[in-house]
Amino acid sequence: MFSLISDKDKRKFKILSYLFQANEPVTIAFLAKETSSSVRTVQYDLNELKITINDLGGEIKSSPNGISLNLPFHVGMDYFQRQLYKTSPGFNLLELIFFNETYYDDELAELLFTSSATLCRLIAKVRLALNEYGLDLSSQPFKVVGNEMLIRNFYATYFAEAYNINEWPFPDVSRKFLTSCINSVIDYHELSDNLYEFHKFRFRHAVEISRAKKGYFIEEVFIESTETRQSQYSAFMLESKEISQRLNLSHEELTIYFSQIINWKFYFSLPFLKERIQSNPVAARRYHDFLETITFLTEIFQIPKRDHTYLIFELNNILELYSLYPIPASYRNFFLFDSQSAFLLTTFREKFPIFYEIAKKKFIHILKKQNLYLNDAIIEKLLFVFLSKWPDLYYDLNLSIQSLDVLVYSHQHTSYTKFIIDILESKFNKFISFKKLEHPDICAADLSHLNFDILITSVSLNIEIPQPIFFLYPYNMTGSFNNFEKLINEVSQIKKENRKQKILSQLSKRKEFQIE
Structure with a gap:
């Protein structure tokens, strides 16, 4: 999705990255070479960056040895990553039409402070970027179209990357109520905080509730009986009565929240997983393939046996969704930056190459066995979850080897x-x-x-x-x-x-x- 970021913003971010990582002053000539720019262009960029950094309480210093960056201790590169989204007309357009699907050409041009001709070129860029994720852009009025699950995945990824954990861009979704619901479900299932990413999870379900409020729903793959659903609805209304009254949520809003929350069993419910394994031979094979891989690696590397139920559950969910919507780009968990996953995967690949390659080879084998499309995005996602959510894996492997x-x-x-x-x-x-x-x-x-x-x-x-x-x-x-x-x-x-x-x-x- 870097196609939606201007060349100037990409260049300025690259300059900041070099300065941030450097232990010594960096020359303008070096920055010009690394960004394929002229010295004059880099000087202009540095002048603009100095203003930005000064506003944050930092400083870009010039000395005879070169340029150096001093940032306040609480500011990292993730701050500047998010700024790329905020200054991108393409991402601004996508966010505008997420919240409001009534905009026409002239209104969007005015909101984005651009001309009609520039807007046409921007729309073409956005449409091309969306196509990578199996989606498209319809106009008059503008909205993202395609499979509803893919639309939700797309926007959940966007909001999780474009906004900080203390920001809340959803005016029609109660952050307090959603947080309360998530905490209740987590307590009910006695989940460890190692098993989920709270902020990403909350952003994802805010997207789902926003979409549901606009009348967009996903057809349920696993349908429960009317009696079970009614019982769940009554329990939800009773559980949420006090906080919903305090937040002044209407009955209609609560019904929409419930319509999305009942699908959380797909993420959390162990009995639901066991039920699927018993009733679905494909899910059962996946479960046993993952279990066999974990058991084999545990034995061969002589690491302690641990409870991997929820790890297998999540791996199974990833492949289950992928089998329904096998669009390669949609299974990246990032648009512009993948620093955390890349760091973890690189660390394991370099420090424990045999372990890493066995896991990777086995995941490829599982995908092939189920006739699923092979691509780096899904393999990396499986590896990231596998390596990061295996309890104490890094410590145990170090202990085993060292x-x-x-x-x-x-x-x-x-x-x-x-x-x-x-x-x-x-x-x-x-x-x-x-x-x-x-x-x-x-x-x-x-x-x-x-x-x-x-x-x-x-x-x-x-x-x-x-x-x-x-x-x-x-x-x-x-x-x-x-x-x-x-x-x-x-x-x-x-x-x-x-x-x-x-x-x-x-x-x-x-x-x-x-x-x-």
Whole structure:
């Protein structure tokens, strides 16, 4: 959707990005080269940016060494990302017609402070951008047209990215009431805040309620009985009576809220998931494919078993919706910037490449097995949810790969040994476990029955064991720590490589998990 951002705004944002990331002053010549612009153009842009930054309480400083950016600590690049939406006539047009579908050419031109000719060119750009998401723009009056689910996905993405968490652009949707409803549902289902993104979720359902108020509804895929629906309606009205009266919401408004909230079972309800799995063979296969992948990865990487029910639930929901509306761009969870997902995926791909590739390969296999269209957007979305919502995954993988067990032996008394362990634990990372060797006498035969990677001693030992022995010299702790850190790195690399070979050996026995 960068086609809806002017070249000038894109260039100014790029300049800010370079200045924001730079640790040293940046020359104007460098900025001109990186933005494919002239030095004069960059100077003009910097003059405009200086005014913007000054208004925020920051400063763009010029020195003989170059240009540097100083921002207040509470301001990040996400602020400037949102400004791109606010200054884009294309996004402004899309927001205007979301809230009001009665505008004609002359009214839009006036609201956007543009000419009829410029508006025509803008409409062509917007229509082309919408086509990527399976949508179109109709005119006289203007509105976005297409599959209602895709329209809702589109605008939910827009509002979540264009507005900050403390902004509320929906005049006809009560933020307090919607927040109350979400909290009630979350409490009812006893959900952890790790399982949902509250602000994105609230924006999404504000979009759904706004659309419903205009008379747009989605045909329910999973229809319940009239008795069940009536029971749910009565419970909703009773639960919301006090707050709805306080906010002066009409009965008609409450009915619209209810019509959308009943679909939240698709996001939250575990019994609903189990019901779908029992009644739908395709959903059951998806569920078991995801469960098999998680079980296999847990076993092969020797990480703790955890409850993955809601993770599988969300992965299943993504594919269920994708099977109904397989438009590639509609499954990106961003329009302009994907910093969080990209950062997480890059981190896992670089730090845990085997784990990452197994998961990716398995998701591709699942998509192919169900004859679903393969594209990077859906694979990245599955991976992002899988890696970010697997409880404690990053920590567990680090522990699995980096963990070392170090035995500490001292010929001194127990408290002295504890003192040494306390010092070691304060100096080295949490993935190294230091344990006291309980045997008063030490010999190779006794050590052969113990599981450890390094032995630290307070006395020189003349024994032969497979593990390295390290003498900790108490009168030169700094030197000892430096040498011990080198030993840790060496042992860690050996252990990491051995573990990698063991994993690859196990993978070779399972064709569907093999990595090239």
